[in-house]
Amino acid sequence: MGRQYRIAYQARNHAVIASTVIAGLAVTAIAESGLRPGMRTLGPDEGFGELGTSDILLLKPQTALSSAAEILSQHICDSLATLGTNGIQAYNEAAE
Numbered sequence: 001m002g003r004q005y006r007i008a009y010q011a012r013n014h015a016v017i018a019s020t021v022i023a024g025l026a027v028t029a030i031a032e033s034g035l036r037p038g039m040r041t042l043g044p045d046e047g048f049g050e051l052g053t054s055d056i057l058l059l060k061p062q063t064a065l066s067s068a069a070e071i072l073s074q075h076i077c078d079s080l081a082t083l084g085t086n087g088i089q090a091y092n093e094a095a096e
Contacts, residue, residue, distance in 0.1 A: 003047035056080055 009026060011017050014034065020026045022038040029051055032041065042048045058076055065073065 009017075009020060014030075017026070017028050017030075018034075018036055018039070021028050022036065027042060027048075035041070043050075058073060060073060
């Protein structure tokens with residue numbers, strides 16, 4: 001059944017979460033590409049199961065982007081695709 005756990009801390013800033021993990025105060029679920037020195041992948045030997053997959057979407061506004069923003073959008077999608085992910089795409093934001 002795995003290890004008992006509770007959510008003790010949440011943050012929107014990856015650097016804050018990474019610092020907490022590196023200090024040995026917490027574990028987190030992040031992409032392998034986000035591992036920093038001092039972090040390691042936990043698995044069944046430590047009582048953790050496999051994590052499922054996740055989807056990454058880049059939402060773009062329905063209005064036209066500047067050429068710089070469009071180039072950045074494409075660069076982000078291309079960079080994520082090189083990490084071995086499938087189907088990284090930018091989607092136009094749905095009208096509300």
